[in-house]
Amino acid sequence: MDIYKRNNVTILGQGVQPMIFAHGFGCGQQMWRYIWPAFEKTHKIVLFDYVGSGGSDNTAYNPERYGNLNGYAQDVLDICNALDLRDCVFVGHSVSSVIGLLASVKEPERFDSLVMVGPSARYIDEAGYFGGFSQADIEELLDTMDKNYIGWANFLGPAIMKNDERPELAGELTDSFCSTDPIIARQFAQATFLSDNRTDLANVKHRALILQCSNDLIAPVEVGEYIHKQMPESVYRLMQATGHCPHLSAPDETVRLIREFLS
Amino acid sequence: MEQAKHILQELPCGCAVLDISGSLAYTNPTLCQLLGSSEDAVRGTSIESILTVASRIFYQTHFFPLLNLKGEVSEIFMTLKTANGTHVPVMVNAKVSTENGETVYICVFAPVWERQKYEEQLLSAKKAQQKAIEENTILNGLKAQLEMNQYQLDRKISILRERNNAYLQMSKVFMHDMQEPLRKISLFLDALFGKDRGEVAYDDQRKISIIRKSILRLRHMTRSLLDFVQISAPEESVTFLDPKRLIIEAKEELEKEASASNFSIDIGDLPHFEGRESQIKRVFIELIKNALQNTLADRPLNIQVTAVMVQENVYQHQTDKYRYTDHIQMEIKDNGSGFEGQYDSYVFGLFNKIDARSGGAGLGLALCKQVISNHYGTIKAQAEPGKGACITIVLPIRQSAG
Numbered sequence: 001m002d003i004y005k006r007n008n009v010t011i012l013g014q015g016v017q018p019m020i021f022a023h024g025f026g027c028g029q030q031m032w033r034y035i036w037p038a039f040e041k042t043h044k045i046v047l048f049d050y051v052g053s054g055g056s057d058n059t060a061y062n063p064e065r066y067g068n069l070n071g072y073a074q075d076v077l078d079i080c081n082a083l084d085l086r087d088c089v090f091v092g093h094s095v096s097s098v099i100g101l102l103a104s105v106k107e108p109e110r111f112d113s114l115v116m117v118g119p120s121a122r123y124i125d126e127a128g129y130f131g132g133f134s135q136a137d138i139e140e141l142l143d144t145m146d147k148n149y150i151g152w153a154n155f156l157g158p159a160i161m162k163n164d165e166r167p168e169l170a171g172e173l174t175d176s177f178c179s180t181d182p183i184i185a186r187q188f189a190q191a192t193f194l195s196d197n198r199t200d201l202a203n204v205k206h207r208a209l210i211l212q213c214s215n216d217l218i219a220p221v222e223v224g225e226y227i228h229k230q231m232p233e234s235v236y237r238l239m240q241a242t243g244h245c246p247h248l249s250a251p252d253e254t255v256r257l258i259r260e261f262l263s
Numbered sequence: 264m265e266q267a268k269h270i271l272q273e274l275p276c277g278c279a280v281l282d283i284s285g286s287l288a289y290t291n292p293t294l295c296q297l298l299g300s301s302e303d304a305v306r307g308t309s310i311e312s313i314l315t316v317a318s319r320i321f322y323q324t325h326f327f328p329l330l331n332l333k334g335e336v337s338e339i340f341m342t343l344k345t346a347n348g349t350h351v352p353v354m355v356n357a358k359v360s361t362e363n364g365e366t367v368y369i370c371v372f373a374p375v376w377e378r379q380k381y382e383e384q385l386l387s388a389k390k391a392q393q394k395a396i397e398e399n400t401i402l403n404g405l406k407a408q409l410e411m412n413q414y415q416l417d418r419k420i421s422i423l424r425e426r427n428n429a430y431l432q433m434s435k436v437f438m439h440d441m442q443e444p445l446r447k448i449s450l451f452l453d454a455l456f457g458k459d460r461g462e463v464a465y466d467d468q469r470k471i472s473i474i475r476k477s478i479l480r481l482r483h484m485t486r487s488l489l490d491f492v493q494i495s496a497p498e499e500s501v502t503f504l505d506p507k508r509l510i511i512e513a514k515e516e517l518e519k520e521a522s523a524s525n526f527s528i529d530i531g532d533l534p535h536f537e538g539r540e541s542q543i544k545r546v547f548i549e550l551i552k553n554a555l556q557n558t559l560a561d562r563p564l565n566i567q568v569t570a571v572m573v574q575e576n577v578y579q580h581q582t583d584k585y586r587y588t589d590h591i592q593m594e595i596k597d598n599g600s601g602f603e604g605q606y607d608s609y610v611f612g613l614f615n616k617i618d619a620r621s622g623g624a625g626l627g628l629a630l631c632k633q634v635i636s637n638h639y640g641t642i643k644a645q646a647e648p649g650k651g652a653c654i655t656i657v658l659p660i661r662q663s664a665g
Contacts, residue, residue, distance in 0.1 A: 024324070025324055025327075026324035026325045026328060027324075027325075027328045027332075030332055030563060031332075034622070062585060064581055064583075064584065064585035064586065065576075065585040067585075068574065068585070068587040070573075070574045070575070070576075070587045071576075071585060071587070074576075091313070094324075102573070102574075105571060105573055105592070106573055106575075106592070109645065133316065133320075134316075136308050137316040137317055137320075138317075139314075140315060140316065140317035140319035140342075141320045141321060143317070144317045144318060144321050144341065144342065145321065146386055146390075147340040147382060147386065148321070148325075148339060171613065176286065193320075199572065200573075203571040203572075203573075216307070217311055217316075217319045217323060218320055218323050218324070241282075242284055242285070242309075243285060243323060243327065244323040244324070244327075245327060245328055245331075248328060248331050248332075249283065249284070249327075249331075
């Protein structure tokens, strides 16, 4: 099994300590393009796509495995193993924060610290817990995804990356751009939004940074505060950035806070 | 210019301009009408405020990232939420633009009431068809797989039966056949060089003592091997175990033995799990013994046992099969002499010893591995010289496949 090909692994940077960037539900490693260049001098940058996302090898997709976030965590561990990575800084967006957390509990020696961008341990509300969504909301989301598959080819067709400052990236990104198989994307949505990882939070042994956006619909402030409370050793930073993708909308603030945490 | 403004006002579709933070900087009258609201009411609010919850998630996870990376998106299906809460299905096209040097997003919304109905029908037909195809493919695949598995299982049963027979024979060999010649060697050695045999040359005495030591060692090894063969006799039934109690019992048993010096064990909260009590207890005894044999002279042995619940795939050998169930991941950490990293898996081999001087037979960890494997678990060792060793055991909470 060629993990490089399977997970479309990209290795960049001149540093020694590995820094793994893991994308969330919806896209691929391109999501990090404003962030990783800030760390290429100091770290070994590892970018990848989960099987079924981005430019990964979709033939390796197994619905039994990826119906569970632990299957995605195994992707992270497979990459660590293939590259023989140790003491990694793991930067995960959204559901990847939890995927990285699961991986860090299983093989602690691989990790040094976790950076969780917009994490949530449980999306659906229940008595005594605020997750931000009702079961009906999530079902409507799955329906919305289904409806967008009609125009899917158009939606996810190859795109030319506009990146005037880093023209060297243009070619590499063209084909692997966010191409997600509709059935896989729907299962990823299910695995993500129906998961409940609240009891896993207390198992974390590593330093962790929680980057919480203001006004984040997907991971509201209450959810970030809940995670911080369950992980008393974690560092919690409420960002000025709004929305769920600070690495796209506020890369400067995101980079600054990660740097602060790592130094 | 006036004409352009007029067209925008009269445009037969909703149009909005978002600023970089996603706030509505401009909405045309058609959009306000669709929303049952006024431009003043919506201006400055977030785009999310005019979307249903599901569409907000889709906006954040797909629409916004794609728009940013690609510069434009088209034919995205979303649902608007009007002022009085009703839903309006729309098709959205959007592109990134600049206005006075600032990045803005221009979006147009076309209601798709009629199209939506067709699409729904199309989708449900497609889903039904997809389901039928999938079920059929899945069933055919399963049938072929089942046949293959049965075939392989049958062969494995033959091999295992054969091996089990060999094992039973081996235990008989260790019990009797090997003990007997040893007994005879020992007996006749005594007869030849026993006390009443008068003076024996100094050099011969040394040789005799080596022979005696070797006999003892052989006896010890055969006994250990017998132990190794017999430990996993599967007669014992599976019960729900409290690992904390078993560790305390293991400690007490070792303390009764003279060899066990003073040591401490800290036990954290350990989830209960299913297993064969005597075998699992034996694992704890062997692990503590192992730690006792590898202590450092300058610090008393301390063992820390902690555990967390994780989910692991129950299938260990079948590739492509996954079912994640609850497992206990237990760490048994000591402050002893540790060992070099390259011996991580070596230590579990039969009669493999890192330190030839240590007292054990090199069987304890091999035995642990056998017991843990018999419980469908895994065991690994990690250590650093001078810092101690850490044994990690992962075991399913339930032994049966329920």
